[in-house]
Amino acid sequence: MIGKKSGFLGLFNQNYPGNNVVFLHCVIHQDALCKSALNMKPMLDAVVKLVNTIRSRGHTHRQFRDFLQSVQSEYSDVLYYTKVRWLSAGCVFERVGQLKDDIVSFFHDKQCSAECEMLEDTERLSDFAFFTDLLCHMNNLNGKMQGKNQFIDDIWAHLKAFKHKLNLLAGQLANNDLSHFSRLNSIPSVNEEKLKNYEDGLKKLHFEFERRFQDFSAIQTKLDIFTMPFNLNCEAVRSDLQLELIELQSNNHLKQSFLNMPKLEFYKSLSKAQPFRARNDVLLVCLWSACTLPFFCHTALMAGHSQPDFCDALYSNERTALWTSWLTMLFAAARPVFHAQVEDDLGEGTVTFINVLCRVNDSSHDRNLPGSSTR
Numbered sequence: 001m002i003g004k005k006s007g008f009l010g011l012f013n014q015n016y017p018g019n020n021v022v023f024l025h026c027v028i029h030q031d032a033l034c035k036s037a038l039n040m041k042p043m044l045d046a047v048v049k050l051v052n053t054i055r056s057r058g059h060t061h062r063q064f065r066d067f068l069q070s071v072q073s074e075y076s077d078v079l080y081y082t083k084v085r086w087l088s089a090g091c092v093f094e095r096v097g098q099l100k101d102d103i104v105s106f107f108h109d110k111q112c113s114a115e116c117e118m119l120e121d122t123e124r125l126s127d128f129a130f131f132t133d134l135l136c137h138m139n140n141l142n143g144k145m146q147g148k149n150q151f152i153d154d155i156w157a158h159l160k161a162f163k164h165k166l167n168l169l170a171g172q173l174a175n176n177d178l179s180h181f182s183r184l185n186s187i188p189s190v191n192e193e194k195l196k197n198y199e200d201g202l203k204k205l206h207f208e209f210e211r212r213f214q215d216f217s218a219i220q221t222k223l224d225i226f227t228m229p230f231n232l233n234c235e236a237v238r239s240d241l242q243l244e245l246i247e248l249q250s251n252n253h254l255k256q257s258f259l260n261m262p263k264l265e266f267y268k269s270l271s272k273a274q275p276f277r278a279r280n281d282v283l284l285v286c287l288w289s290a291c292t293l294p295f296f297c298h299t300a301l302m303a304g305h306s307q308p309d310f311c312d313a314l315y316s317n318e319r320t321a322l323w324t325s326w327l328t329m330l331f332a333a334a335r336p337v338f339h340a341q342v343e344d345d346l347g348e349g350t351v352t353f354i355n356v357l358c359r360v361n362d363s364s365h366d367r368n369l370p371g372s373s374t375r
């Protein structure tokens with residue numbers, strides 16, 4: 001989707017150079033990719049090998065489950081690692097950590113202590129405990145960014161908070177403070193060199209978060225208008241919004257409503273007597289953040305609607321066709337929520353946006369029907 005040559009971003013920039021459209025990658029996907037900054041592959045491979053040793057052999061797996069039942073363990077099994085599931089690594093590490101003593105006892109009973117050597121080596125066990133604690137923190141962040149009624153400003157707030165947490169954790173490790181690493185703190189003795197490596201790992205992770213989410217600075221002002229319109233300095237916003245923003249801030253009734261109502265309900269409640277021209281931008285932000293995927297402003301689709309050749313270029317990109325189908329379904333699901341309050345206020349470009357998506361999707365569907373001709 002954001003490929004610089006064959007993705008929508010590349011095609012759009014080629015056809016309309018000099019535009020000011022902001023493209024953002026899927027936020028949750030970016031969060032998952034940040035783990036690449038951690039040098040955790042050796043430990044991940046060791047944990048996966050241990051899990052596979054237990055689960056890939058039917059007889060051993062049954063014996064292990066029976067053993068857990070006999071010792072009345074809280075958990076009945078270890079978990080398989082699945083690379084495409086972003087929370088999988090953290091869940092697998094956490095479950096192995098919870099069953100660590102049972103796994104060691106099981107393999108000792110079978111006289112296969114070499115299979116669980118990783119869980120008895122103090123140095124490797126400290127690495128395992130560190131990554132388990134850190135992955136649990138990252139899974140917690142990922143979970144906060146999912147679910148219903150998540151707006152882009154909420155997601156960005158979670159990300160900023162996590163970056164501050166990484167700085168805090170790195171500073172605490174430098175002072176040998178393991179308050180927020182409960183599993184690592186349970187290891188009897190962790191040498192200073194290890195702690196220094198963990199501190200460096202957290203700094204690299206923080207840098208990766210800064211690098212991958214630096215594009216948010218380009219839309220920070222728009223997010224502020226949406227998030228805290230009553231606290232903004234009017235001189236800091238676009239000139240075409242300044243007068244209306246002053247009127248909004250001077251209305252005590254609206255200020256009280258903003259404090260007492262969910263953001264979505266507040267913006268839906270604005271009447272035509274209080275238009276606040278940012279409502280168009282608010283609607284786009286709501287739809288965009290609802291799926292935590294990159295969203296295009298209505299200018300892009302106005303251009304696409306007026307340039308048939310540009311839409312034809314989209315047909316050649318299979319990924320874009322899939323995205324178009326998905327986004328059309330999003331609009332179909334989300335539009336009724338905003339219909340009564342804001343449809344009259346939708347800019348012509350936004351309506352054109354939806355119509356173009358429907359036209360592209362319908363055309364793609366017709367071409368896939370039996371007996372239809374290939375474009």
